Amino acid sequence: EMAPEERAFQERVDAGQKIEPKEWMPEGYRKTLIRQISQHAHSEIVGQLPEGNWITRAPTLERKAILLAKVQDEAGHGLYLYCAAETLGVSRDELYAQLHSGKAKYSSIFNYPTLTWADIGVIGWLVDGAAIMNQVPLQRCSYGPYSRAMIRICKEESFHQRQGYDILMKMVEGTPAQRAMVQDALNRWWWPSLMMFGPSDDASVHSAQSMAWRIKQNSNDELRQKFVDQTVPQAEYLGLTIPDPELKWNGEKGGYDFGEPDWNELFEVIAGNGPCNSERLGARRNAWEDGAWFRNGLTAYAEKSAARGAA
Ligand code: FAQ
Numbered sequence: 001e002m003a004p005e006e007r008a009f010q011e012r013v014d015a016g017q018k019i020e021p022k023e024w025m026p027e028g029y030r031k032t033l034i035r036q037i038s039q040h041a042h043s044e045i046v047g048q049l050p051e052g053n054w055i056t057r058a059p060t061l062e063r064k065a066i067l068l069a070k071v072q073d074e075a076g077h078g079l080y081l082y083c084a085a086e087t088l089g090v091s092r093d094e095l096y097a098q099l100h101s102g103k104a105k106y107s108s109i110f111n112y113p114t115l116t117w118a119d120i121g122v123i124g125w126l127v128d129g130a131a132i133m134n135q136v137p138l139q140r141c142s143y144g145p146y147s148r149a150m151i152r153i154c155k156e157e158s159f160h161q162r163q164g165y166d167i168l169m170k171m172v173e174g175t176p177a178q179r180a181m182v183q184d185a186l187n188r189w190w191w192p193s194l195m196m197f198g199p200s201d202d203a204s205v206h207s208a209q210s211m212a213w214r215i216k217q218n219s220n221d222e223l224r225q226k227f228v229d230q231t232v233p234q235a236e237y238l239g240l241t242i243p244d245p246e247l248k249w250n251g252e253k254g255g256y257d258f259g260e261p262d263w264n265e266l267f268e269v270i271a272g273n274g275p276c277n278s279e280r281l282g283a284r285r286n287a288w289e290d291g292a293w294f295r296n297g298l299t300a301y302a303e304k305s306a307a308r309g310a311a
Pocket residue numbers: 035036039040041043044047048074105106107108109123127128131134195196197198199203204205206207210220270
């Protein structure tokens with residue numbers, strides 16, 4: 001039996017109204033949003049690292065400028081999302097502490113290494129492609145600040161995806177070795193990209209409640225299916241083979257049948273045991289520690305100014 005204020009809240013959500021920061025909300029709704037938004041913010045921040053690895057080695061000045069802009073956009077996305085999380089009554093320092101202690105999650109996808117330049121193309125194509133597929137419905141999320149952040153983020157993600165596909169269009173016109181490099185990158189990133197959508201629906205503990213609250217509009221498997229359907233023709237256009245022997249068009253359902261991702265791998269990566277987890281977290285911790293002198297300087301200056309003002 002729902003309390004009256006909770007029933008009123010649910011009715012507003014069902015009617016498609018936005019919930020704003022100072023309004024009453026169930027504690028579980030607040031907690032779920034803090035969890036999801038902060039995890040999303042951390043993903044953007046950690047997500048700079050795999051691509052940042054190639055900024056100094058981009059093949060041309062133009063590619064370097066484009067990649068630099070993309071990685072800067074990711075920093076911006078992280079910052080909007082931290083702001084959205086802060087409206088729920090959590091401080092940025094707490095959120096950083098959760099990331100640095102390993103308590104908070106971030107997307108599994110950023111725990112894989114970027115071995116070649118083709119990986120940068122494939123990340124834009126698949127990882128940003130999956131991110132858009134997940135984020136377009138989040139623009140209609142019931143929580144106002146998150147939904148508004150998603151509108152701007154989605155516009156920038158579309159550019160990111162195009163830049164990735166553009167890298168690959170160029171590379172597949174190149175030498176056999178360059179084409180092989182693209183195929184190898186696709187082979188390594190395909191399954192981890194499918195895992196970005198989360199565990200299968202029967203293992204997704206949060207989906208039902210998040211959908212009832214209209215935080216999520218679609219289940220993990222629905223979005224994964226849409227992603228596969230959108231991506232297979234793009235792979236064909238590039239002349240690439242998706243590394244899934246079970247992939248097959250199913251005319252009856254109007255979509256592709258495809259193989260099961262290795263869920264054990266996803267859970268291992270989420271638990272901190274992926275190929276680059278410790279490297280990624282180490283880089284974020286170092287960045288935080290290396291910035292201590294600057295934070296201390298700012299605080300000392302603010303205290304001095306306040307003391308001067310009071311005198
Ligand atoms: N990685 O019950 P569910 C980007 C966790 S895009 C890590 O299904 P939910 C852009 C989940 O948190 C990537 N953890 O959970 C970019 C939960 O654990 P918890 C970021 C995962 O929340 C591109 C547990 O498993 N995008 O950054 C993953 O209903 C290129 C059970 O799962 C977002 O975060 C995973 N893949 O659905 C940047 C989108 N999957 O918290 C740079 C917003 C599941 O209870 C370069 N988030 N888990 O300890 C969402 O839409 C949802 O949170 C899902 C998961 C769909 C990720």
